[in-house]
Amino acid sequence: VRRAPRRVSILCVDDNPEIIEAVRMMLERRRDCEWAGSLERADDLVGFARARDPDIVLLDIDMPGRDPFDVVFDLASHCPDARVIMLSGHVRKDLVSRAIKAGAWGYVAKRDGGQALLHAIEQVIAGEFAMSAEAGLSYAL
C-alpha cells in the first residue's frame, strides 16, 4: 500500500455521468485525493487501470458491457495494487457476496451518500475491508 504523502488516486467507472461528475467534484476538493479519470463502462477497465495505476477504483455494477465482477477478478491479477470499491444503487446480499469473492475491498450503497464513500475510501486505503451502512445491513440480512 502506497501511503501519504502521495495522494490517493481514484478512478471511477459508472454509466451515469452525473455520478462521475459529482464524485470527481467531491474528490478534487480534497488534498489527499487525485482524480485518475473515469470510464462509462467496465470493458476496458484493466487496460485503463494499467495505464493510470489508480489506488482505488470505484466501480458501478449495473452497467452495459462486461460483468463487473469478472472485471474485478481480472483487475486483481493484472493490477494487484488497485483496490476496488463497488459503488452501486443495487444493494443485495448476493451482490455483496459476489463482490467480496471477486476481490473487491469494499461495497458502498449510493444512497448512503458522499460521506460514506469518503469513509470507505479511507478504510480501504488503511487496509481494511469497507461496507457502507446500507451494504452492511443487506449482507447481515
Place this chain on the structure above:
Amino acid sequence: MLSTYYHEPRTPGERDLRILDLIARQAADWIGRTHAETALRESETKFRTLADASTAVIWFLDPGGNCRYVNRPYLDFFGKSEEEVYGEGWRPLVHPDDAPAYIAETLDSIRERRPLHCRARVRRHDQEWRWIESHALPHFGENGRYLGHVGNSVDISDSLEASAVLRDSEERYRSLISQVKDYAIFSTDERGVVTSWNEGCQYVLGYPQQDFIGLDFGELFTPEDRAEGIPITELRQAAEAGTTRNDRWMTARGGRRFFAMGATSSLQDSAGRLIGFSTLMRDLTQMKISQDELVQHGASLERLVTERTDELEKTTERLRLSERMASLGTLSAGLGHDLGNLLLPLDVRLQLLLQADLPLEAREHVIGIQRCLEYLQRLSNGLRLLATDPRRTASTETTEICAWWNDVGILLKNVLPSGITFDQDLPTSELWVTIDRAGLTQAVFNLVQNAADALKERGAGRVRISAEKDPRTGSVVVRVADDGPGMTEETLHRCMEPYFSTKARGISTGMGLALVHGLVTAAGGRLEIDSAAGRGTRMSLILPEAPLEEHDGYRPRGVAIVDLKDARLGSFISGEARLLGFDVRKSVNNGCEAQLVVTDEHFVRNHTAGSGTRDSYLIVLGGPVTVRSVAGSGEIVVLGRRPEPETISQALRTAAEKIDAIRV
C-alpha cells in the same frame, strides 16, 4: 143379599132359619169360590201371556223334579211339544256329558228347597249344542206349602265365546307385555303408586316385581326433576291431555341414570273416571349419547369449517398481499436503484455547496433541498425493504435479542433525525425469540421509521425500544414507543391496511405496518398497537419465546484471531467475527487464549502452535497440506483457498455455536 120366597106369607121357624143360614153360607162359599177360580184363571192366563211374551226360557218343576210347565220360548228353543218335555221329558235335552251333574244339582236344590244355579250344554231345535245358564227359586203356596221350582234358562253360548276370545286376547296381551324386555311397561293408580310390572321393568329400570309394585312413580325421576315437581306435572298433564310424552334423564334402581323415551297415559273406567296411569319407557341412553356426540361433532365440524374458511380467507388475503408485494417489490427494486443513483450526486453537490461561501438565503435553500434529500433517502430505504422477498421471512429461526441489538442497534439509531432521543431498555441476560434476524430487523426498522416520522414535525421527542418477557403469557414483547402525536381513531382502525398511509405520497409506500404485521404473523406472533391522539404510540411485537434447544447460535463470545495473508479477506472476516461478538485480534499475544482462529499457510509460517491456540476452533483457508502442519487438539474446518464469502460467514456462525456449546 139372600132373599126367600114362600107360597104363603109366614114367619120362618127356627129350622127354616138354620136351613136358610146354611143355604146362604153355601151360596156365599160358592160365590167366593167361583170368584177365586175366575181370578186364578185370569191370573194364570196373565202369567202365561207374560211368560210366553218373554224372551227367556221359563219352566216349572214340581217337588218330584217333573216338569209341569214351560213357556212358549222354551218349546221354540228346543223345538219340542209340551207333552215331550213335561214330566222327565226335559232330561234328555241335556248333553250326556253334562246331564248327570246338571240333573243331580237340580234335584238336590229341589230337595233342599234352595235356589238353583248351574250351567250345561243342551240340544237346541237345530241340533246344535248350546250352553245355557239356569237360575231357579223354590216356589211356595199361600199356606207355605212347597210347590216346586220356577226357573229360567239363558243361552250363554255367544257370551261364553266372546268371553273366551276376550280371555285369550287378554292372555296374549299379558304374555306380550310381560315378555317385552326393551320397554318398561307398568301401570300406577291415580296417585302414581305402581300397580303392575313387566320384564322390561327389570331390564330397563332394574326393579324386580316385588320391589316395583307399590313404588312411587316419582322415584324414577332424577332428584333435580323431583325437586321441580316434574313427576306430578307429568301425571297432571297425562290426566288432562290423555297422554303425555316425555324424553328425559331418569333414575333406575340404585341411582343409575339413563335417558328414557317415555309416554304416560291416563286410565279411565267405563264412566270416564280416572283410575290410574299406564307408562311405557325405553332406555335410549346409547342413542342419546350418540346423538349428543353427533351434535357435538356437527358443531365442531361447523366450527372447523368456519375456522378453515377464515384461515382460507386469511391465506387468500396473504397471497393477494404477497402477490401485490412481489410486483411491488420488483417495482421498488428498480425505483430504489434509480433513486439511489441520483441520491449520491445530489448529496455530493449539496455538500459542496454548503462548503462554499454562500449568501445566507442561498444557504437556507440548500439546507431545504438537503432535507428533501433526506426524505428521498428514507423513501429509498423503504423501497429496499419492500424489495426483500417476503417469503424469505417466514422461517422458524430464532434470534437472541441482546446479540441482535448489538448488530443492528447502530443502524436503527441512524434512522432517527437529530433532535430525537433514543432510549433502550433491553434485557441484560439472553432472551431468545422465534423470528429470524432479518424479519425482526425489518419489523423494528419499520416501527422506528414510523416513530421518527411521527416526531419529525415537532422536531423533538423520544423513541424508546424495549424488549422483555411477559411472565404471564411467556411471550417476548419487543416494543417501540414514541411520545409523538399518536393516532386518531380512524388511523388506528385503518393503519394495518396495505397502502394506507398518513404520510405524504412519495415519502411513504403505505406498506410499513402491513409488512410488519406479515412478518410477525409469519413468525407466529402478533402486532399490538396502543395509540391515541395526544398520547403517543406504542407498537408491540408479541413474539413467541424460543425454547432453549432451538437457539441457532449467535452467542458472540471470546477471542478470535484472524491471521490471513490476504489483508482484504482478513479484514472482511474480522468484520464478520466482530458482528458475531468476538474480540478480534491479529495475532496471539499477551498469552491470551483464543477460542477461534481463522488462518491460512501464513499462520504456519508466522506461528508455531502456541499455548494460546492449542484448543482453539480452527478455520483454515487452504488445503490439507496446510492443515497437517498445524498442531492442536481443537476442531479444524477447512474451507479451501477461495471460499464463498457466505461459506465463510456460515463457518464463523457454526464456530460461534460450537464454542458456546463448549463453554456451556
